[in-house]
Amino acid sequence: MRIYIAKRLLLIVPTLFGAAALVFLIMRVLPGDVALLIFGGDAGGHIDPKQLAAMRERLGLDQPIWVQFGTWLWGVLRFDFGTSLWTGRPVIEELLVRLPLSLELALLATTVSVIIAIPLGMLAAIRQDTWVDYAVRVVSIGGLAIPGFWVGILCILFLVIFFGWGPPLEFTPPWVNPWANLQMMIWPIVTVGYRQAAVTTRMTRSTLLEVLREDYIRTAWAKGLRERAVVIRHALKNSMLPVITLIGTELAFLMGGLVVTETVFTLNGVGRFLIDAVSHRDYPVVQALIFLTASSFVLVNLLVDLTYAWFDPRIRYR
Amino acid sequence: MATNYALTHATASAELSPRLTAAEEVEKFIRTKPVGAAGALIILGMLVLAVFAELLAPYDPYHGDYGLQFARPSAEHWFGTDEFGRDVMSRIMYGARIALFVGFTASFSGCTIGALLGVISAYWGGRVDLLLERLMDILLAFPQLILALAIASILGPAVQNVVIAIAIPVIPRVARVVRSAALSVKENVYVEAVQALGASRPRVILQHIIPNVMAPYIIMVTAQLGAAILAEAALSYLGLGAAEPTPSWGLMLSGSAPSYAEKAPWIALFPGIAISLGVFGFNLFGDSLRDSLDPKLRGR
Numbered sequence: 001m002r003i004y005i006a007k008r009l010l011l012i013v014p015t016l017f018g019a020a021a022l023v024f025l026i027m028r029v030l031p032g033d034v035a036l037l038i039f040g041g042d043a044g045g046h047i048d049p050k051q052l053a054a055m056r057e058r059l060g061l062d063q064p065i066w067v068q069f070g071t072w073l074w075g076v077l078r079f080d081f082g083t084s085l086w087t088g089r090p091v092i093e094e095l096l097v098r099l100p101l102s103l104e105l106a107l108l109a110t111t112v113s114v115i116i117a118i119p120l121g122m123l124a125a126i127r128q129d130t131w132v133d134y135a136v137r138v139v140s141i142g143g144l145a146i147p148g149f150w151v152g153i154l155c156i157l158f159l160v161i162f163f164g165w166g167p168p169l170e171f172t173p174p175w176v177n178p179w180a181n182l183q184m185m186i187w188p189i190v191t192v193g194y195r196q197a198a199v200t201t202r203m204t205r206s207t208l209l210e211v212l213r214e215d216y217i218r219t220a221w222a223k224g225l226r227e228r229a230v231v232i233r234h235a236l237k238n239s240m241l242p243v244i245t246l247i248g249t250e251l252a253f254l255m256g257g258l259v260v261t262e263t264v265f266t267l268n269g270v271g272r273f274l275i276d277a278v279s280h281r282d283y284p285v286v287q288a289l290i291f292l293t294a295s296s297f298v299l300v301n302l303l304v305d306l307t308y309a310w311f312d313p314r315i316r317y318r
Numbered sequence: 319m320a321t322n323y324a325l326t327h328a329t330a331s332a333e334l335s336p337r338l339t340a341a342e343e344v345e346k347f348i349r350t351k352p353v354g355a356a357g358a359l360i361i362l363g364m365l366v367l368a369v370f371a372e373l374l375a376p377y378d379p380y381h382g383d384y385g386l387q388f389a390r391p392s393a394e395h396w397f398g399t400d401e402f403g404r405d406v407m408s409r410i411m412y413g414a415r416i417a418l419f420v421g422f423t424a425s426f427s428g429c430t431i432g433a434l435l436g437v438i439s440a441y442w443g444g445r446v447d448l449l450l451e452r453l454m455d456i457l458l459a460f461p462q463l464i465l466a467l468a469i470a471s472i473l474g475p476a477v478q479n480v481v482i483a484i485a486i487p488v489i490p491r492v493a494r495v496v497r498s499a500a501l502s503v504k505e506n507v508y509v510e511a512v513q514a515l516g517a518s519r520p521r522v523i524l525q526h527i528i529p530n531v532m533a534p535y536i537i538m539v540t541a542q543l544g545a546a547i548l549a550e551a552a553l554s555y556l557g558l559g560a561a562e563p564t565p566s567w568g569l570m571l572s573g574s575a576p577s578y579a580e581k582a583p584w585i586a587l588f589p590g591i592a593i594s595l596g597v598f599g600f601n602l603f604g605d606s607l608r609d610s611l612d613p614k615l616r617g618r
Contacts, residue, residue: 018456026468145598147548149555150590153571157583256463260552274464275556278471290468294459 004309008302019294020076024069027287035061059283072287081288086280091288095270100173102258102269104181109189110247110254113197118236118243120197121204126231128209136201143198148257152191152264159187188265192257196250203246207239214238241311248304255293347606354606360599367414377405379412379565388582398584400570406584409565410592416477416566417596420550424481425542428488433535435489436496437527440504441519451497454490462487466549470558477566480559484549492538496531503530533611540607544600551593567593 035055056062060071075081081091124136174181211217212235220230259271266272270289277285338346348355367374377395382402389399397406439450457465466483473479503509509526517525553559554568562569570589578585 014452015455015459018452019459022456023468026472141598141601142594145544145601146594147551147568147590147597149552150571150593153586153590157586160580161583252461253463255461256552259463259467260556263556274467278467279557286468286471290460290464293461293464297461298459
């Protein structure tokens with residue numbers, strides 16, 4: 001196991017380096033001149049060349065590209081992502097203010113959806129082809145087709161029309177006032193969590209159906225075990241591995257979901273920070289956030305893989 | 319995701335069954351896969367809307383009528399009008415064009431580039447494989463929508479940029495799947511045989527590997543279609559997709575639509591239904607297609 005962990009950790013280094021290079025490339029090379037873009041140069045208006053030169057210097061664009069990349073990489077290693085062009089404050093400071101909200105939303109949405117999805121998927125599997133199964137399948141296939149932001153909009157429509165409710169603007173941390181926090185977060189959780197719950201339900205159902213056909217399940221039945229013991233102790237335990245990986249792969253959608261949901265509900269989280277930065281052409285922030293999203297995605301996937309390997313020894317020795 | 323498609327068996331058993339005419343083929347599909355057929359029907363409906371939008375749409379989707387702002391759904395305007403007095407139904411009909419155009423071009427180009435890279439990676443092996451695999455790893459480090467968002471934000475809001483932004487994150491995902499399928503095809507004796515007969519590399523790839531990885535390729539294309547339509551809607555919603563006044567479904571929901579919740583909920587209701595229904599159709603069709611192309615799932 002230790003060798004496996006070391007190997008996986010080593011493999012992450014080139015990936016993260018590559019991700020940093022790619023983000024840098026997208027942000028610096030693709031658009032041509034970032035400084036021009038910031039002043040709306042693509043619109044063809046008149047730009048003061050002095051201002052342009054000052055902006056280039058501020059962004060370090062007057063230096064050769066290798067120096068720029070080196071500076072950015074060195075900053076990344078020290079968690080220094082430069083300063084926001086919009087607020088003038090360090091990117092990391094702005095990020096840390098917004099992180100708790102997004103983390104809470106992500107964690108709660110994942111937890112709630114798993115708590116709902118696994119029993120639902122199980123129910124659908126053991127009552128295959130009954131109305132319960134059909135109902136669960138319809139609801140879960142809907143979760144894959146309905147865009148997250150529209151779920152959010154529907155929540156708002158519903159609340160506004162029936163309760164005259166408007167989204168609260170100030171974020172109350174759960175440790176200050178859990179009730180106010182929950183009131184604010186419940187609908188975003190529904191918005192982010194619906195897709196996740198749907199995918200997890202489908203996965204639980206299909207893997208459980210596969211496992212329920214195994215020989216050892218027949219043996220368990222033949223021993224005269226009760227249904228609960230067969231389904232939960234023998235079948236469910238053995239069908240959970242793909243579901244664990246799924247939580248890792250779904251993280252990608254979760255991050256996209258955060259961006260969209262925070263925009264719908266005007267929550268001041270990391271996702272909305274990214275969208276605001278994009279619309280303000282605040283490139284240092286965009287660059288930092290995209291890179292940090294990728295790194296946390298890679299790290300969580302590593303954790304998922306390690307969990308997987310811990311559960312299933314066959315993977316470690318490949 | 320199941321990656322090891324037992325493709326040789328699939329083609330062998332397909333040849334044993336008697337040849338069907340196109341009509342019989344369609345009938346068989348409806349009979350054995352009613353859910354998939356329902357999906358196909360939805361897709362067909364979208365296609366008709368997209369192609370004949372000029373004939374079918376009752377109003378000009380771009381023409382605003384300030385006397386008619388926020389008109390309730392009525393006999394004249396089935397889905398009501400928006401904040402500029404434009405007919406919501408006509409805009410949804412024209413929106414099918416954008417959704418299908420972006421969906422098809424993004425998933426086809428992304429999947430095709432990905433599949434080619436996957437085949438090259440598997441067949442060449444060695445350093446080429448290693449390099450391509452690392453490159454794909456790096457691309458896979460980015461969540462799909464986040465990478466699309468980064469690319470779209472740099473390229474600027476326009477329909478063709480959305481296609482590029484959505485297609486690029488698809489490439490590594492397809493390359494992975496096709497690479498592993500191609501690796502197992504490569505091990506077949508007939509590949510060894512044609513190589514021994516002196517066939518050139520491009521010939522082996524074009525004539526023997528590619529036809530045998532078509533099944534996973536087609537599965538990925540259909541699977542990505544729905545995802546691409548969803549991604550287009552999300553990007554447009556975030557203001558990074560098609561720009562006003564293009565009738566894109568996502569764009570119709572963005573900005574002010576939710577703030578008119580009390581006054582005109584239909585503005586935010588119908589485009590969402592259109593997106594969900596379209597993606598639903600592609601998902602149903604894609605699932606059935608996968609079931610009938612993937613021998614492991616057949617007969618379930």
